Amino acid sequence: MKTQQLRIGKYVMVNNIPILFPLEIMHSDVVQQVQQAQSAGFFVLRLNSYGVDVYCWGESTSLNLQSKQAQDAHIIKEFIGNISEVSHRFAGATLSNTQPGAMTSSAI
16 A cells, blocks of 8 residues: 555635635635635545545634535545546647647547
8 A cells, every 4th residue: 555645735615616725825815705605624635545535624714614524525525536537638648730739648
C-alpha cells in the first residue's frame, strides 16, 4: 500500500460547486457576497492507493456559515474524482497538426 498523503484546506460551496483554497486565505476573501455561498468550512483530502477520502468540518466565521459535513464531503470527493478522471483521459493527448489548438487522444 502506498503512503497516505493528507491535504488540508478551506472551502466554500457556491451553487454546489466547491471552491478549494489554502488555509492562509479567509473565506470572505473568496466569496464577496454571502448570499452566493451555501456552506463553508475546512476539508482534509486523504490520498491513498485506493483513491481519495474527504472529510469536512467547522465553519466560516467571516461568512457566518456552517459546514454541511457529509454533503460537502460527497460533493468535493465527486469534484476531485471528476478532475482526476479528466486528467487521466488527457494524459496521453497529442496535439493535432490539422487544427491548431485541437487535442486528440485515444483514451477518450
